[in-house]
Amino acid sequence: xxxxxxxxxxxxxxxxxxxxxxxxxxxxxxxxxxxxxxxxxxxxxxxxxxxxxxxxxxxxxxxxxxxxxxxxxxxxxxxxxxxxxxxxxxxxxxxxxxxxxxxxxxxxxxxxxxxxxxxxxxxxxxxxxxxxxxxxxxxxxxxxxxxxxxxxxxxxxxxxxxxxxxxxxxxxxxxxxxxxxxxxxxxxxxxxxxxxxxxxxxxxxxxxxxxxxxxxxxxxxxxxxxxxxxxxxxxxxxxxxxxxxxxxxxxxxxxxxxxxxxxxxxxxxxxxxxxxxxxxxxxxxxxxxxxxxxxxxxxxxxxxxxxxxxxxxxxxxxxxxxxxxxxxxxx
Numbered sequence: 001x002x003x004x005x006x007x008x009x010x011x012x013x014x015x016x017x018x019x020x021x022x023x024x025x026x027x028x029x030x031x032x033x034x035x036x037x038x039x040x041x042x043x044x045x046x047x048x049x050x051x052x053x054x055x056x057x058x059x060x061x062x063x064x065x066x067x068x069x070x071x072x073x074x075x076x077x078x079x080x081x082x083x084x085x086x087x088x089x090x091x092x093x094x095x096x097x098x099x100x101x102x103x104x105x106x107x108x109x110x111x112x113x114x115x116x117x118x119x120x121x122x123x124x125x126x127x128x129x130x131x132x133x134x135x136x137x138x139x140x141x142x143x144x145x146x147x148x149x150x151x152x153x154x155x156x157x158x159x160x161x162x163x164x165x166x167x168x169x170x171x172x173x174x175x176x177x178x179x180x181x182x183x184x185x186x187x188x189x190x191x192x193x194x195x196x197x198x199x200x201x202x203x204x205x206x207x208x209x210x211x212x213x214x215x216x217x218x219x220x221x222x223x224x225x226x227x228x229x230x231x232x233x234x235x236x237x238x239x240x241x242x243x244x245x246x247x248x249x250x251x252x253x254x255x256x257x258x259x260x261x262x263x264x265x266x267x268x269x270x271x272x273x274x275x276x277x278x279x280x281x282x283x284x285x286x287x288x289x290x291x292x293x294x295x296x297x298x299x300x301x302x303x304x305x306x307x308x309x310x311x312x313x314x315x316x317x318x319x320x321x322x323x324x325x326x327x328x329x330x331x
Contacts, residue, residue: 034079036328037086042079050078079329087321088153089146102148110144157317162309169301173294180292186260187285188244189224192234195276211271211278218268224282246287256281 032044048055051074058070092100119126130140173180193211214227225241232238249257256279259269263283272279294301 033330035083035330036326037083038090038326040086040090042082042086046082047075047079050082051075083327084318084322085146085150087318087325088150090325091321092149092153102145102152106148107141107145110148111141114144154314158310158313162306164302164305164309168305169298170294172301172305173297177291180297182287182290182292183248184261184289185246185248185287186263186283187246188260189228189242189282189284190234190237190244191224191228191232191242191280193231193278194233195278208271208273208278211280215268215271215280218280218282224268242282 033041034044034047035042051071054074055071058067058074062070115121115123115126119129127137130137135143191211191214193207193214195207210231214231218224218227225243228242229238232242234242237243244251247260249261251257252260253274255274256272259272259279260281260283263269263281265283265285267283269279269281272281
């Protein structure tokens with residue numbers, strides 16, 4: 001279970017929106033101001049906290065001017081995200097003045113859910129991990145409360161009355177036809193006989209002769225799966241009679257794929273010698289490449305388009321908040 005602790009808290013730090021008021025403690029302001037959002041300040045450390053893990057990855061991939069450009073772009077995107085989150089929280093404060101609130105039990109339920117799913121119900125382990133990351137339980141709850149606020153405010157600005165027309169569905173289907181297609185497949189069994197040292201077995205060795213004899217026995221009526229169980233040296237498929245299941249062309253290397261997809265259902269290949277390892281393939285069945293008809297994916301497309309419309313509605317709402325706000329980026 002411990003292996004799951006760090007990923008969650010890394011994600012937590014990347015997602016927290018922690019804007020503070022201008023009259024906050026000096027220690028927070030000394031940190032450096034990245035942006036002003038009406039009466040709130042976003043600090044440089046908040047931006048760095050948001051992109052810390054990704055910056056470390058960038059430093060492993062890039063150097064010099066390219067690294068500097070990537071980091072600058074990433075920090076600016078993170079700052080804009082923090083600004084949007086702060087605008088949403090400010091809107092919630094206005095609703096609080098009219099009586100809106102997030103009940104404490106909602107936050108508690110959220111925390112309990114995290115303890116159950118991420119820590120197997122072990123509250124002590126949860127608290128120890130919080131302490132190791134420098135967070136108090138009170139601060140953790142504050143962060144979760146802000147996340148709940150942002151999520152609830154976004155959802156409240158989107159209704160569920162979107163109507164997707166048949167024309168929209170058809171256009172989406174036509175444009176994304178490839179994503180609804182399945183490639184050609186074969187149901188494959190394979191026997192593998194390895195040379196004494198792969199890559200160093202000349203033609204005519206005992207292992208090649210063994211492979212040829214197995215092939216002859218199959219041609220004479222022996223069951224392929226039984227021969228695979230007896231002779232195949234592929235540990236992962238031997239017990240299941242050399243069964244590879246349904247495969248696509250890119251499952252095997254080019255040489256074996258060419259052989260497999262040239263076979264008809266029920267047909268067995270000749271012995272194939274690749275680098276001193278010998279293969280016998282049998283195709284049990286084939287599926288031609290096909291595109292799912294629109295009738296099968298209509299509901300999936302409709303859900304996708306509705307989600308897109310919801311995101312557009314949220315973006316329009318955020319645009320109005322930005323236009324009415326005083327926002328000044330300082331770094």
